[in-house]
Amino acid sequence: MNIVIGIIIFAVGALVGFVANKMFSANEQEQKQLAEKANQSEATLAQYKLDVAEHLDNSTQLLEQMNATCQKAMKQMEQSTKLLQQATPDESDVMPFFSKETQEQLAQTVALRHTKKAIRQQEGAITEPPLDYSGESSGLFADMKQPVTNTENKE
Numbered sequence: 001m002n003i004v005i006g007i008i009i010f011a012v013g014a015l016v017g018f019v020a021n022k023m024f025s026a027n028e029q030e031q032k033q034l035a036e037k038a039n040q041s042e043a044t045l046a047q048y049k050l051d052v053a054e055h056l057d058n059s060t061q062l063l064e065q066m067n068a069t070c071q072k073a074m075k076q077m078e079q080s081t082k083l084l085q086q087a088t089p090d091e092s093d094v095m096p097f098f099s100k101e102t103q104e105q106l107a108q109t110v111a112l113r114h115t116k117k118a119i120r121q122q123e124g125a126i127t128e129p130p131l132d133y134s135g136e137s138s139g140l141f142a143d144m145k146q147p148v149t150n151t152e153n154k155e
Contacts (some may be wrong), residue, residue: 096103
């Protein structure tokens with residue numbers, strides 16, 4: 001009977017040991033997986049920080065280049081403005097758009113229009129019809145019968 005009890009105790013101990021091993025082993029595996037994920041997340045975060053730092057450094061360099069380019073452009077604009085101001089001729093040296101004769105004719109036309117307008121204003125109300133207005137009535141609105149011109153000849 002001692003042997004049977006020993007075998008039973010051995011079997012129960014082996015069973016308890018097996019179950020305990022499975023439980024601790026699963027818990028240990030979960031801890032290993034969590035530790036691995038934590039390490040992986042830390043590595044990803046470190047890489048992300050490096051990427052952000054590199055991006056900010058590149059952005060700083062690009063902004064410095066843009067600033068330098070803008071400064072160069074401003075200097076060129078100032079130089080061009082100075083050159084244009086120096087190259088602008090006086091009013092007496094400017095070539096007219098119209099010839100001298102054309103300018104005189106235009107001045108006469110403008111003066112003539114101003115004098116006609118002043119005369120009309122002095123006369124008061126205009127009593128003459130416009131030049132394209134016919135003084136005689138056409139009879140279009142009169143209540144008279146008009147001859148029909150598009151009738152067919154019935155011969």
